[in-house]
Amino acid sequence: MGKEMNKSELEELKQKALSDFAKYVNPQKARTLKNAGLSIIEGKREGAAVWDVTGEKYIDCITSAGSFNVGRRNPEIVNALKNALDEYDLGVFLLCSKPKADLAKKLAEITPGDLQYTMYGSGGGEANDFAIKLSRGFSMKTEVISTIKAYHGHTGFSLAAIGRDEYKKPFFPMVPGYTQVAYNDLKAMEEAVTEDTAAIIIEPVQGEGGIYPATDEYMKGLRKLCDDTETLLIFDEIQTGFGRTGKFFSCEHSGVVPDIMTIAKSMGGALYPISATIYREELNDFIVTHPFTHLSTFGGSDLGCIVSLAVIDYLIENKIPEHADKMGKRFQKGYDELLKKYPELFKEVRRKGLMMGLQYTNDSIGPRMSYQLALNGVMAIYTGNEPSVMRLMPTLTIEPDEVDFVIEALDKSMAEIMKQGGIEEY
Numbered sequence: 001m002g003k004e005m006n007k008s009e010l011e012e013l014k015q016k017a018l019s020d021f022a023k024y025v026n027p028q029k030a031r032t033l034k035n036a037g038l039s040i041i042e043g044k045r046e047g048a049a050v051w052d053v054t055g056e057k058y059i060d061c062i063t064s065a066g067s068f069n070v071g072r073r074n075p076e077i078v079n080a081l082k083n084a085l086d087e088y089d090l091g092v093f094l095l096c097s098k099p100k101a102d103l104a105k106k107l108a109e110i111t112p113g114d115l116q117y118t119m120y121g122s123g124g125g126e127a128n129d130f131a132i133k134l135s136r137g138f139s140m141k142t143e144v145i146s147t148i149k150a151y152h153g154h155t156g157f158s159l160a161a162i163g164r165d166e167y168k169k170p171f172f173p174m175v176p177g178y179t180q181v182a183y184n185d186l187k188a189m190e191e192a193v194t195e196d197t198a199a200i201i202i203e204p205v206q207g208e209g210g211i212y213p214a215t216d217e218y219m220k221g222l223r224k225l226c227d228d229t230e231t232l233l234i235f236d237e238i239q240t241g242f243g244r245t246g247k248f249f250s251c252e253h254s255g256v257v258p259d260i261m262t263i264a265k266s267m268g269g270a271l272y273p274i275s276a277t278i279y280r281e282e283l284n285d286f287i288v289t290h291p292f293t294h295l296s297t298f299g300g301s302d303l304g305c306i307v308s309l310a311v312i313d314y315l316i317e318n319k320i321p322e323h324a325d326k327m328g329k330r331f332q333k334g335y336d337e338l339l340k341k342y343p344e345l346f347k348e349v350r351r352k353g354l355m356m357g358l359q360y361t362n363d364s365i366g367p368r369m370s371y372q373l374a375l376n377g378v379m380a381i382y383t384g385n386e387p388s389v390m391r392l393m394p395t396l397t398i399e400p401d402e403v404d405f406v407i408e409a410l411d412k413s414m415a416e417i418m419k420q421g422g423i424e425e426y
């Protein structure tokens with residue numbers, strides 16, 4: 001991109017893209033990003049890093065909330081897509097196809113327990129929409145319970161399951177029948193379930209909510225509760241799946257198998273949008289009687305399926321979940337030092353593998369840290385539902401020296417904020 005341009009031409013290109021974005025896409029988003037030091041126009045992308053078009057390098061710890069687990073423009077995935085383009089296009093969505101069948105078979109093999117059938121989509125919200133539709137259609141019950149601060153996407157059935165009213169209020173009334181209860185609180189969930197409850201939906205680690213891993217007892221308790229009450233258990237593994245937490249799927253840590261699992265984001269290898277809802281065989285009774293109940297023109301396209309198969313092979317062959325676990329532990333050592341050094345700013349870390357949340361002592365620190373980190377070569381942002389928490393989700397291919405670079409950048413950024421007067425400043 002812009003290879004023959006000199007520095008000032010590249011700067012001009014960048015400013016033009018930023019101002020056109022503000023003028024034609026979303027001015028408030030452009031302002032918010034500017035305030036967080038993230039007026040970045042991505043140019044080169046490689047591995048764990050991205051370069052602004054003007055040449056500034058950043059370690060990408062945003063990764064569209066865990067969408068780039070295999071790394072930016074991973075050569076093996078890029079090749080798989082390039083080769084597929086010699087032969088394939090999207091494919092007719094109504095027809096059966098080999099890539100669709102191959103990927104669904106692979107998903108049945110790698111997902112835990114007896115999850116077997118796949119319904120494809122093109123994004124995470126769509127995958128959750130279908131999970132909820134399936135649970136209602138199959139059970140003939142209507143109620144859905146999710147958790148406070150949960151994030152499941154901005155489409156209809158998923159939006160109603162989000163645990164934050166700010167996203168929903170302008171569009172009230174929502175799809176009826178939803179309740180939210182506190183996360184990791186089994187008693188609250190037990191009290192909320194009624195004979196009309198079709199499904200419970202949770203993230204095995206709450207992402208936008210501020211990086212809160214579910215305890216094993218909670219996961220096991222939910223399974224038992226669902227079994228006892230004939231309620232379907234849905235795990236939204238859209239952020240947590242594909243190796244992010246140190247296992248291929250996060251629910252493997254507790255050994256709990258859901259009835260329905262949703263995946264998206266990293267499934268597309270940072271190159272091609274695709275999502276899936278995978279469910280137990282018995283739920284297929286509903287699909288048999290309603291075979292065209294969920295149609296998605298771009299869902300599970302041939303190209304998307306081929307990319308996704310390459311992603312799965314790459315993650316398994318290169319033992320990427322294990323690598324994520326190791327790199328997560330290396331990060332933790334750095335955090336432990338920083339927690340001792342900056343108690344006024346930095347309160348705790350919540351982490352599962354490379355899904356990491358830095359809890360600051362105050363809401364204003366999230367945006368200020370984003371700003372300082374960008375100056376120190378790291379792209380990072382606070383979580384959507386919790387501004388006092390910075391989410392660090394680098395690519396799972398991150399190398400030890402890059403981990404150390406991020407820790408050093410955190411150290412320099414916190415030192416700078418202390419120099420500016422710490423939390424007193426705001």
Ligand SMILES: Cc1ncc(COP(=O)(O)O)c(C=O)c1O
Binds near residue numbers: 237
């Ligand atoms: C846990 C979770 N579920 C669902 C979604 C929605 O996915 P999409 O943006 O692809 O619709 C997201 C996106 O951030 C997510 O983190």
